[in-house]
Amino acid sequence: MSAQLEIAEVSKSFGGVQAVGRVSLEVRRGEILSVIGPNGAGKTTLLNMISGFYHPDSGRISLEGADVTRHAPNRLAELGIARTFQNIALFRGMTVLDNLMLGRHVRMKSGVLASFVYWGFAQREEVVHRRLVEDIIDFLRIQDLRRRPCGSLAYGLQKRVELGRALALDPKILLLDEPMGGCNHEEKEDMARFILDVNHEWGTTIILIEHDMGVVMDISDRVAVLDMGLKIAEGTPDQVRTNPQVIKAYLGDAKGTSNGGQNA
Amino acid sequence: MPDLTTLPRLLQRNARELGARPAMREKDRGIWQTWNWRQYHDQVRDLALGLASLGLRRGDRLSVIGDNRPRLYWAQVAAQSLGGISVPVYQDSIAKELAYVWNHAEVSVIVAEDQEQVDKVLALRDELPSLRLVVYDDPRGMTGYRHDWLKSFEDVQEAGRKFGVEHPGFFESEVEKGGPADVAVISYTSGTTGSPKGAMISHANAIGVAESFRQVSRLVPEDTSLAYLPMAWAGDSVYTLFAGLVAGFCANCPESPETVQRDLRELGPSTLLAPPRIWENMLTAVLVRAADATPLKRRTFEYFRSAAERAEILRTEGKPVPAGLRLATALGEFFVYGPVRDQLGLLRTKWALTGGAPLGPDTFRFFRSIGVNLKQVYGSTETTGLVSLQPDREANPSTAGRPVPGVEIKIGDRGEVLVKGCTVFKGYFRNEAATQEVIDPDGWFRTGDAGFIDPRGHLVIIDRAKDVGALTDGTPFAPQFIENKLKFSPYVREAVAFGNDKPFVAAMIAIDPDTVGNWAERRGIAYTSYMDLSQKAQVREMIRDEIRRGNETLPEGTRIRRFLLLTKDLEADDAEITRTRKVRRRYVADKYATVIDALYGGAAEAELSTSITYEDGRQATIQSRVSIEDVAEAAARV
Numbered sequence: 001m002s003a004q005l006e007i008a009e010v011s012k013s014f015g016g017v018q019a020v021g022r023v024s025l026e027v028r029r030g031e032i033l034s035v036i037g038p039n040g041a042g043k044t045t046l047l048n049m050i051s052g053f054y055h056p057d058s059g060r061i062s063l064e065g066a067d068v069t070r071h072a073p074n075r076l077a078e079l080g081i082a083r084t085f086q087n088i089a090l091f092r093g094m095t096v097l098d099n100l101m102l103g104r105h106v107r108m109k110s111g112v113l114a115s116f117v118y119w120g121f122a123q124r125e126e127v128v129h130r131r132l133v134e135d136i137i138d139f140l141r142i143q144d145l146r147r148r149p150c151g152s153l154a155y156g157l158q159k160r161v162e163l164g165r166a167l168a169l170d171p172k173i174l175l176l177d178e179p180m181g182g183c184n185h186e187e188k189e190d191m192a193r194f195i196l197d198v199n200h201e202w203g204t205t206i207i208l209i210e211h212d213m214g215v216v217m218d219i220s221d222r223v224a225v226l227d228m229g230l231k232i233a234e235g236t237p238d239q240v241r242t243n244p245q246v247i248k249a250y251l252g253d254a255k256g257t258s259n260g261g262q263n264a
Numbered sequence: 265m266p267d268l269t270t271l272p273r274l275l276q277r278n279a280r281e282l283g284a285r286p287a288m289r290e291k292d293r294g295i296w297q298t299w300n301w302r303q304y305h306d307q308v309r310d311l312a313l314g315l316a317s318l319g320l321r322r323g324d325r326l327s328v329i330g331d332n333r334p335r336l337y338w339a340q341v342a343a344q345s346l347g348g349i350s351v352p353v354y355q356d357s358i359a360k361e362l363a364y365v366w367n368h369a370e371v372s373v374i375v376a377e378d379q380e381q382v383d384k385v386l387a388l389r390d391e392l393p394s395l396r397l398v399v400y401d402d403p404r405g406m407t408g409y410r411h412d413w414l415k416s417f418e419d420v421q422e423a424g425r426k427f428g429v430e431h432p433g434f435f436e437s438e439v440e441k442g443g444p445a446d447v448a449v450i451s452y453t454s455g456t457t458g459s460p461k462g463a464m465i466s467h468a469n470a471i472g473v474a475e476s477f478r479q480v481s482r483l484v485p486e487d488t489s490l491a492y493l494p495m496a497w498a499g500d501s502v503y504t505l506f507a508g509l510v511a512g513f514c515a516n517c518p519e520s521p522e523t524v525q526r527d528l529r530e531l532g533p534s535t536l537l538a539p540p541r542i543w544e545n546m547l548t549a550v551l552v553r554a555a556d557a558t559p560l561k562r563r564t565f566e567y568f569r570s571a572a573e574r575a576e577i578l579r580t581e582g583k584p585v586p587a588g589l590r591l592a593t594a595l596g597e598f599f600v601y602g603p604v605r606d607q608l609g610l611l612r613t614k615w616a617l618t619g620g621a622p623l624g625p626d627t628f629r630f631f632r633s634i635g636v637n638l639k640q641v642y643g644s645t646e647t648t649g650l651v652s653l654q655p656d657r658e659a660n661p662s663t664a665g666r667p668v669p670g671v672e673i674k675i676g677d678r679g680e681v682l683v684k685g686c687t688v689f690k691g692y693f694r695n696e697a698a699t700q701e702v703i704d705p706d707g708w709f710r711t712g713d714a715g716f717i718d719p720r721g722h723l724v725i726i727d728r729a730k731d732v733g734a735l736t737d738g739t740p741f742a743p744q745f746i747e748n749k750l751k752f753s754p755y756v757r758e759a760v761a762f763g764n765d766k767p768f769v770a771a772m773i774a775i776d777p778d779t780v781g782n783w784a785e786r787r788g789i790a791y792t793s794y795m796d797l798s799q800k801a802q803v804r805e806m807i808r809d810e811i812r813r814g815n816e817t818l819p820e821g822t823r824i825r826r827f828l829l830l831t832k833d834l835e836a837d838d839a840e841i842t843r844t845r846k847v848r849r850r851y852v853a854d855k856y857a858t859v860i861d862a863l864y865g866g867a868a869e870a871e872l873s874t875s876i877t878y879e880d881g882r883q884a885t886i887q888s889r890v891s892i893e894d895v896a897e898a899a900a901r902v
Contacts, residue, residue: 134294143291143294143523
């Protein structure tokens with residue numbers, strides 16, 4: 001299988017601290033790839049580089065063969081990379097529907113003036129986008145929340161809307177930064193089901209950062225493990241589960257000097 | 265005059281005569297989609313032909329599982345068109361219950377709403393030897409499912425269109441073969457004792473009951489309804505399916521169970537059937553919003569509300585309403601009643617029905633006073649959902665109304681209500697013994713309810729006949745009668761009263777976590793869980809006051825003397841109540857035997873071990889201590 005997204009030897013330092021050091025990763029089309037590792041392992045930094053929020057100090061990221069290392073986030077969004085945030089990034093005062101419509105913004109072509117007049121093309125375009133957004137609302141089963149302000153929703157539901165906002169972009173690659181963080185058991189099951197359905201129904205490639213090992217091992221095709229900014233393992237869930245280096249990173253070495261804690 | 269003695273023939277008539285009038289709507293992508301009678305007919309025909317091409321034969325059973333969806337209704341009529349029988353099931357049933365019903369009915373086709381329901385069938389596949397075909401409505405998440413016995417609704421209809429071209433006139437001739445005595449639906453009772461029983465409802469029952477219902481409730485094709493009650497419940501079959509076909513009105517399916525209230529508001533249907541729980545929730549919502557309003561609005565609401573209730577009381581007592589009060593209520597219609605009805609989606613209702621359990625008199629009066637023509641209805645699965653109904657001018661909270669046309673009522677031994685007429689079912693499926701137990705040779709059906717006929721000619725239901733007992737001193741004891749007095753309190757979700765062969769009446773109460781939680785929050789009482797909340801001293805005190813209030817309306821001897829608060833709600837998954845929320849008394853008495861001993865033994869506390877069944881069938885046990893409260897001093901003081 002060819003790599004849809006290729007990350008080659010990327011590094012990123014903040015001041016003197018190296019967050020990510022020469023990490024290489026190939027993401028295959030249509031897979032669910034999880035990136036795991038203890039706190040501070042550099043997972044979110046890696047995700048931020050893929051989505052263009054940071055640019056790597058060195059190394060190269062290419063999407064479908066084209067170099068996108070220095071692209072701005074909005075450019076990457078247009079190319080089909082969407083993400084959710086660990087700390088929900090929704091407009092709290094706006095309704096669920098408006099947040100999702102905003103998620104489609106980069107796909108809208110009407111200019112300010114045309115939208116203001118709202119006649120002809122702008123109106124037709126709005127209808128097309130609204131239909132896609134309604135499909136997402138149906139998909140995520142949030143029909144009853146359409147007109148609710150996001151800020152008034154329970155945390156687990158906000159996570160779901162956050163996923164919806166990313167889906168509204170109609171992405172080729174979906175980056176999920178702890179979509180189940182802070183969710184209860186039932187909300188986690190729902191979210192896992194949605195992630196699998198997105199992957200199966202639309203063939204969307206998914207890069208997932210998640211701490212719940214049960215979920216990661218259940219739904220991932222492959223798992224990559226980061227520790228202290230370095231990739232220490234990569235493979236199927238079973239391979240990773242039995243990898244001695246991974247066990248060491250999570251549980252500490254024999255002397256008992258834990259560097260992360262298994263629940264990190 | 266064409267033969268209109270089966271449901272599919274009525275569908276053909278409607279397609280012919282009502283053609284382009286709306287028959288069903290469903291909200292999809294946030295917009296109401298409409299199907300007219302012509303389309304309803306074509307959808308049913310295509311599916312029926314598809315099912316025939318896949319091997320559905322006369323007499324075969326087809327089950328539907330899911331929320332109210334037009335396609336699940338069509339599937340039922342499609343089966344009936346081929347001489348098949350529909351078996352709707354409760355989608356929230358646990359796997360064991362579903363397997364029992366599907367096996368007992370030897371279902372050969374299941375039409376499932378979506379992936380969630382298909383997964384349930386998949387998990388039980390090996391236990392269902394008679395199952396040959398599963399059809400799903402919503403294809404989402406189904407791309408990975410590859411089984412030759414699993415097909416989408418569209419695929420079956422496509423096969424049907426092909427089959428129809430090859431076999432012209434097949435559908436019509438199959439419909440022609442059907443007769444009024446054929447079974448149309450097997451409706452499984454949720455059963456307060458033992459395994460569910462399948463009540464066979466014939467086309468004659470279905471059309472008979474729908475025709476009576478149409479006459480007394482003046483149904484016309486212009487009417488609209490909201491189809492949101494469980495499809496497995498006989499009441500929904502009668503209202504949405506049978507009456508829809510007989511009267512030709514339009515049934516509307518909500519978008520999802522969570523959007524029912526909003527969809528109701530958008531639609532403003534002209535008719536509404538709702539169980540007491542929904543009316544109580546609506547009243548609570550109105551009162552909460554009134555309490556949160558600005559002082560001027562709140563006082564306006566309170567003034568007009570009390571005026572409306574005074575006028576309503578005068579009207580029910582048959583007394584004239586003074587001119588001043590008439591003026592106040594006329595103004596109130598403009599300022600308060602109309603807007604409130606609009607908010608609730610009741611602006612256009614010509615009538616609304618409540619049934620299944622008694623509705624508190626205060627709630628009943630509130631809705632009538634603001635101009636909702638709310639009436640009580642009485643029926644059961646075996647009587648095809650309908651025995652009696654209140655006429656418009658005789659609505660009141662305590663009776664079940666007059667028998668509908670074609671139905672006779674008499675009171676038998678031990679006060680049991682007996683029913684005879686077109687609505688009495690054909691018998692239990694594959695259970696002749698049980699059928700003979702409830703239908704006597706003259707055709708009288710024993711409802712199992714104890715009741716009497718009041719001087720006006722209205723039927724009044726007291727309790728289940730077998731539950732009526734006596735205290736040790738001989739005072740008659742009707743547990744449900746007492747429980748209903750308790751459940752009129754918004755804070756009490758479920759109550760179980762004991763007293764048969766006991767010296768006094770005692771009760772176990774499950775609080776309503778929403779209203780009690782709200783009550784606690786307003787008083788700054790912190791709590792962590794249902795269990796914690798239920799054992800707060802303040803909550804126990806508050807419930808004691810509620811019981812005292814209920815006691816005032818009970819005869820001296822049957823007042824509640826002791827009670828305790830359960831640490832969890834009664835759950836259908838734990839087999840404590842039925843899916844239609846009726847207490848399974850014998851089971852509860854066994855399960856809580858130690859608690860009942862403590863109630864009568866004078867102990868101040870009881871050891872409560874509750875087992876909880878999760879939705880996937882796993883079980884867990886929780887141990888706790890609950891304190892037992894006395895209300896004896898109240899009984900002595902009053």
